[in-house]
Amino acid sequence: MTGEKVSVVIPAYNAARFLAEAIESVLAQTVAPAEVIVVDDGSTDQTDRIAMGFSEVRLISLAHSGVSVARNHGVGAATGSFIAFLDADDTWHPDKLDRQLSLARSSPEVGVVMARQAYRFEGLVPAWFRGPTDGSSEPGYMPSNWLVRRRSWEVVGGFDERMSHSEDTDWLARAVDLGVAVAMVDEPLVTHRIHDSNASGLPREVRQGVLRALRDSVHRKQGAP
Template sequence: MARTSRCWPIPPVATTATRWTSRSRRATRRRSPPQAGRWPQATTRSGSDASASGPAATWAHSRTFRPASSGFSSGVLHGRKPAVPEVSVIIPAYNAERYLRETLESVLAQTYRDFEVIVVDDGSTDRTGAIAAGFGPPVRCIRQANAGPSPARNRGIREARGALIAFLDADDLWLPEKLAEQVPLFDPSASLGAGPQGSVGLVYCHAERMDAEGRPLPTPEARKPTGRVLEDFLFRNHCPTSAAVVRRECLERVGGFAEDYIWAEDWHLWLRLARHYAFAAVPRVLVRHRVHPSALTVQAENAYFGARRVLETALTEGDGAALRAARRRGLHRLDRNQALGWLGAGEPRKARRCLAAAFRSRPLDPHLWLGFVASLLPGAARRQVLGLWKRVAPWVPWDRSGRPGELLAELQRREN
């Protein structure tokens, strides 16, 4: 959810719907061996734009991405090579020359070979396009004017030929077995249920964090829910963008990435998919996610408000009490964890703002009261309280590293 230091500028909201056209798959052919070889900081849309998107509008097809009604004739759907369908890997890239080569090499090193790679150069001003084009098949580079990460991913989906769509950020890495372990879970014989309401629409996996140089960072252990996961995903986003592989037919049904969402646009899409399809997961790390300090400091507040917008617009009037309770828990968790993260990062004023929001949903949570008291203490005393708190209640999710400020502190230590 959090943006790296390479952030797209805010894209203009499209005024006309983009439609998919039905494309025929190319016959499977022998792949030649690989050749050797986020954008300026965005802000969260608010005001009239946020308020205008009610539940019904939010969960309809995106007004900037509306696929055609005709289906895609894939091997998965029509019996042709069902266990190993072709995969299209979509990589949106903006000024990503520092990491793109390594990212592409991690895809070309996959033990599963039936894939294509589509790099969408979203108006880069550096050598991003030249690096992608230099790889040759199976890598294709598509250039477009700068529009943002969601429009770039949607452009990649429209250009894709595969029955399965895999997403990868331009600075993340895949382990060699990723596709080989994920693709078989789409096989009907391995599905969690049968039919359009029970078939697997998305397969994901665990990811570990690394810094800008590729060195491991603290990564919390978390379970990956499977099956019908809408309630679980209302509590939190369990799926990093680079971990997801999605059936193309499912994207055709719910629409692609909502282009008026700058932050948490992946979570927004996963929730829409979870309404109709089961999720499956590989229970081990297959992705390395690169974390930049700005993702935890400069951009953290924007990411928080973006995630809050996703949850606030996630439900429709017809959703029952169970889903509404799950959303309340999700909002409380989001507010509380953001507050505790700010405390760990030494930002007590920002922490108190998030604590106030968390109090409204669950005022008797003892961690909120302790957090409020800690936010009033001077720096040294606050750090001592946080350290004691960590030892007494190690399960409290202080921030995304699982410890109060540990991830941010580790990044700062390495930079110094």
């Protein structure tokens, strides 16, 4: 895929304890991204200092506005023909971008490439967690797993900045409703960290966000205003 550039966007809010490891996993990729953009969403810890410690990272600092705003700002500043997101508490396997770009190369009709994910637990497995706990993987649909063609992003638009939970479900629903093809590399290429501050640990808010995304999808299909 000669000439194709990957921009990596890492939204970060009070992510100092995990951010360095996330960035290091990006810099260890066998296919190097064209740029790494960390968007500090108004953190009050040392997130900005951690990001500035990497010469390869471009830091964007915002007032605290939420992950959707942070990701959208990052994409707005990116120059790549592919966008890859990584949450600041997750990590990539070294061949993540290579394997996804290979699939994109062989399937030019695909607008979003995902990958399987495994989990890393910081402490006990929380009661809300429903994934595998034995080290095995499962299909991953969260933004840390995405590689998005720029042209597909432009068709779908950004994350809904009114949503603080399940904004990724909403984005994927809009993409599918607009006919964007989604594919998955059948290999575990992402490690999703489970810890005491995961947004997924707010089941009520997540449920409400998913229901909103599904409702909006139904309305779009029905042509409702």
